[in-house]
Amino acid sequence: MDKVRIGVIGVTGRGGIAIHWQNDPYGRAEVVGGADISQERLEQFKARVNAAAFVTTDYRRLLERDDIDAIAVTSPDFTHEEYAVAALEAGKHVFCEKPLAITTAGCDRILNAWHRSGKHLMVGFNMRYMNMFRVMKEIADSGVIGEIKAVWVRHFVGMGGDFYYHDWHGSRANTTSLLLQKGSHDIDMIHWITGHYTRRVAAFGSLDFFGGDKPNDLRCPTCPENRTCTEALFGPRTQCCFRQEIDVEDNNVMIMELDNGIKAAYLQCHFTPDYHRNYTFIGTEGRLENSEPEMKVWVKTRVSNTWRELADRTYDIKKAVGGHGGADPVICADFLDMILEGKEPVATPIAGRMSVAAGCAGAESLRSGGRPVDVLPLPDWAR
């Protein structure tokens, strides 16, 4: 095979990455089909990506086609398990967006289908392809900060709840928890950069700002309070963020013990005025930290456990072109390398499963008074 023919399920929103396959600079892919619940969005997809693409509102019609080698699942979280399993069982390679599924058991069903199928699977962990986090991983792997013992992550999720409280993300039925929705990337960064998975967590969390008693069908454009409401939105996501059905916590604190004893903490808040992620890795010989607003990574090293410091190093992270800090075209290229060259992807399905499993354990803990919860182990064949 020298060209991968791709079908996309969930064609707008995140499905927009299809353009990177259609425009692959080496012509190694063609986006030949799309499935979505919205005919209007299917038409937008044809206009934007490929006018000749086959489109359908029944994803099974896409999976039946012999002229499709691979499926990208870029629809909402609660659909991933059904679509990824069905695609693998139909003999397709699969790119599945994060979180891999909304339960650990759901992830394991995907992994088992993958194992049985002999096809390729990868997960949409595009942070693994961002310059900043690649640099941090290389520094950690170089050993310059010694053995990592502690990780602290502060995640400021600002933007007035735009991405998480004005649409389907706000319900447990759709996402389980924002610890594994939004946080699956960050839990994965902790796993990837340290090289260790989480074995036990405890968490506290609550709904402190969003949610409330507004009707579930209230929308910002027609809301009588939309001129004074600080959170009113008029873009694609317009459901009221103070509606009754919202039940996923907007303020989460999770502590984690990794399988080699590393202690990690992940702090996530959805009503900050700003948007960024601040990571610190502390090793036996130094400390690594990033600043997204400044596009910098610092390494502080020391020669002894005293005040005697010799020098710090500052890394200026290069800007890259493309969505999510240049990561989206690169992760799409990795998907093609996996299928065409047999390359192991940087964003592995096992990693996808382990971050969801840690997030699910965190959700269980915070909803049961903060008691420690063990992360469910991988299926035997995958350990």
Ligand SMILES: NC(=O)c1ccc[n+]([C@@H]2O[C@H](COP(=O)([O-])OP(=O)(O)OC[C@H]3O[C@@H](n4cnc5c(N)ncnc54)[C@H](O)[C@@H]3O)[C@@H](O)[C@H]2O)c1
């Ligand atoms: N890796 C990343 O950086 C990143 C970024 C954004 C979103 N995502 C992931 O992508 C997925 C989609 O998120 P989004 O914000 O684009 O969502 P969205 O609500 O914009 O939906 C995406 C598309 O899926 C379609 N869709 C909705 N329900 C469907 C169904 N039942 N079957 C088929 N299609 C359906 C929608 O019509 C839309 O075209 C989520 O799982 C999210 O976590 C990942």
